[in-house]
Amino acid sequence: MFIPFQLLIPELSKSHQTISKTKQLHALITKTHLSLDPFYATKIVRFYALNDDLSSACNLFDEMPNRSVFLWNSIIRAYARARDFPKAFGLLKEMVRSETKPDSFTFACVLRACSENNDVDGLRSVHGGLVAFGLGIESICSSALVCAYSKLGLVGVASKVFKRVADPDLAMWNSMISGYGYCGFWDDGLKLFNAMRIVGEKPDGYTMVGLLSGLADPGLLGIAKGIHGSCLKNSFDFNVHVSSSLVCMYSRCNCLISAHEVFRGLLNPDLVTWTALITGFSQSGDNKNSLAFYREMNMKDVKADPVLIASALTASAQLSIVGPGCELHGYVLRHGLETDIMVSSSLIDMYSKCGFIDLAMLSFKILPHEDIVVYNAVISGLGSHGLASEAFRIFNEVLEKGLRPDESTFSALLHACWHAGLVNEGKQIFSRMKDEFDIEPETEHYVHMVKLLGMAGKLKEAYDLVTTLSEPVDAGIWGALLACCETHGDSRLAENVVHHISENKPEKSSYWVMLCNIYAKEGRWDEVKKLRDGMTNSGQRKTPGLSWITGSNSSVTSLMTAEMP
DNA sequence: ATAGGGTTAG
Numbered sequence A: 001m002f003i004p005f006q007l008l009i010p011e012l013s014k015s016h017q018t019i020s021k022t023k024q025l026h027a028l029i030t031k032t033h034l035s036l037d038p039f040y041a042t043k044i045v046r047f048y049a050l051n052d053d054l055s056s057a058c059n060l061f062d063e064m065p066n067r068s069v070f071l072w073n074s075i076i077r078a079y080a081r082a083r084d085f086p087k088a089f090g091l092l093k094e095m096v097r098s099e100t101k102p103d104s105f106t107f108a109c110v111l112r113a114c115s116e117n118n119d120v121d122g123l124r125s126v127h128g129g130l131v132a133f134g135l136g137i138e139s140i141c142s143s144a145l146v147c148a149y150s151k152l153g154l155v156g157v158a159s160k161v162f163k164r165v166a167d168p169d170l171a172m173w174n175s176m177i178s179g180y181g182y183c184g185f186w187d188d189g190l191k192l193f194n195a196m197r198i199v200g201e202k203p204d205g206y207t208m209v210g211l212l213s214g215l216a217d218p219g220l221l222g223i224a225k226g227i228h229g230s231c232l233k234n235s236f237d238f239n240v241h242v243s244s245s246l247v248c249m250y251s252r253c254n255c256l257i258s259a260h261e262v263f264r265g266l267l268n269p270d271l272v273t274w275t276a277l278i279t280g281f282s283q284s285g286d287n288k289n290s291l292a293f294y295r296e297m298n299m300k301d302v303k304a305d306p307v308l309i310a311s312a313l314t315a316s317a318q319l320s321i322v323g324p325g326c327e328l329h330g331y332v333l334r335h336g337l338e339t340d341i342m343v344s345s346s347l348i349d350m351y352s353k354c355g356f357i358d359l360a361m362l363s364f365k366i367l368p369h370e371d372i373v374v375y376n377a378v379i380s381g382l383g384s385h386g387l388a389s390e391a392f393r394i395f396n397e398v399l400e401k402g403l404r405p406d407e408s409t410f411s412a413l414l415h416a417c418w419h420a421g422l423v424n425e426g427k428q429i430f431s432r433m434k435d436e437f438d439i440e441p442e443t444e445h446y447v448h449m450v451k452l453l454g455m456a457g458k459l460k461e462a463y464d465l466v467t468t469l470s471e472p473v474d475a476g477i478w479g480a481l482l483a484c485c486e487t488h489g490d491s492r493l494a495e496n497v498v499h500h501i502s503e504n505k506p507e508k509s510s511y512w513v514m515l516c517n518i519y520a521k522e523g524r525w526d527e528v529k530k531l532r533d534g535m536t537n538s539g540q541r542k543t544p545g546l547s548w549i550t551g552s553n554s555s556v557t558s559l560m561t562a563e564m565p
Numbered sequence B: 001a002t003a004g005g006g007t008t009a010g
Helices: A005-013 A019-031 A038-050 A054-063 A069-081 A085-097 A104-116 A120-132 A139-151 A155-164 A170-182 A186-198 A205-213 A218-233 A240-252 A256-264 A271-283 A287-299 A306-319 A322-334 A341-353 A357-365 A372-384 A388-400 A407-420 A423-435 A443-455 A459-467 A475-488 A491-504 A509-521 A525-537 A554-561
Strands: none
Touching (some): A019 A038, A019 A054, A038 A054, A038 A069, A069 A104, A085 A104, A104 A120, A120 A139, A139 A155, A139 A170, A155 A170, A170 A205, A186 A205, A186 A218, A205 A240, A218 A256, A240 A256, A287 A306, A322 A341, A341 A372, A357 A372, A407 A423, A443 A459, A443 A475, A459 A491, A475 A491, A475 A509, A509 A525
């Protein structure tokens, strides 16, 4: 097939071309010397980018003697979208030195790349660059800056940029409102929303989504309902993004009844909305309903994608029933999703949480081993089955591959050591994590260390480790230590720990119950009675779930109701 | 002539 010259312009005007047509168009403009005009090349670079053939796009770009802003922007955009940020950055630097100067669109594109790449330093330097080109208060650059800074959590800097813009347009208002939303400053978002209406700017769907995205606490349900009402009044509930945000927001606020209500009001919920609902139920602990909704969705003509499959697999893992997980595995195989990172790591996690570590390993073995997330899933699976040496073998594979372990990798390894009672190995990996890999231990790492040391009877060492932390120490860490005191019947240390906890979190009655248990073991019933009366008087009779610390709370309940000798 | 900045699940 050959493209005649008369068809060049019509073919270039299309929005998409196959890779073979793109190559023919490329050849055609080279032969006719139309490649001297960057207009044609710009179109073809776009086609290459849409076909994920960046090296051909780059060859064409390199051949071009004249490069317009359009041509530069399209090649930079192509690399930025393909997440080859070093190349996109390099091209921007080259462009700055060239005769064609970057414009606001060039910078907007690179700014987005910085935020997707979590590159704060890059962001600051691009910010400096665009100011040098006189684009510091230009609206496209400013809204891109506000978004990029807030996505990286620097909402203060974002708001400084915002305040310098004299007459913000709708996109600018929206960027700042959703910026506050990402960072959880819903109240600042709401203030800005009101300010926006005072100056007569009409909000749109983006504005509402931005406002909703900041709400993630059951305590904010009143505010949430208010914003929901305002969405209804303005008919924004017909916007799929707004309605899906409403479903997510109610799920985050743990109000699944409202999430479900909003969902049921939709004529045609899309995949995103289904996922919001299914994930919402799973995250609130109602995994049965989560899977029921997944089945309901399958009856309709909505096709699940990797994100949804991963979420449904997580729900099955939490139920520890392998049946639905196997069904999902079948779907994964039929649709060729088994190499997707999210899917495969949840599949490994599901099989190991359901007790089938061999099936987890089987899913792992067929994968191209190149992502730390998948390794973390398998290390954590092996560890929770007591197979610590296997877990360490996989860890060494990570290092041999040149992959960088992250905080979850170490969390999984420490957990593995705890399961297998490998105190020295645990201590060793804990220091390597800091010294060799430069990862600061977080609460979960300390909890694992305390459990590891405590279970081995090294209560004093565990206590010393906790006291090296700066106050306030997370109550979960003290709780883990207290559980170890309970196992070993060390009431002196337990009293000390409870004292530490009650300085920060006096309302946590479960810790008092554990101390109560320790006294009971020692037969100090007078102490038990004192504690129990004290708790009854302060209305703290109910014991919240302790399973995450002790593995079971049945002994606690029986003690609290038992008659004392 | 050309595309190019702001939103949603995980």
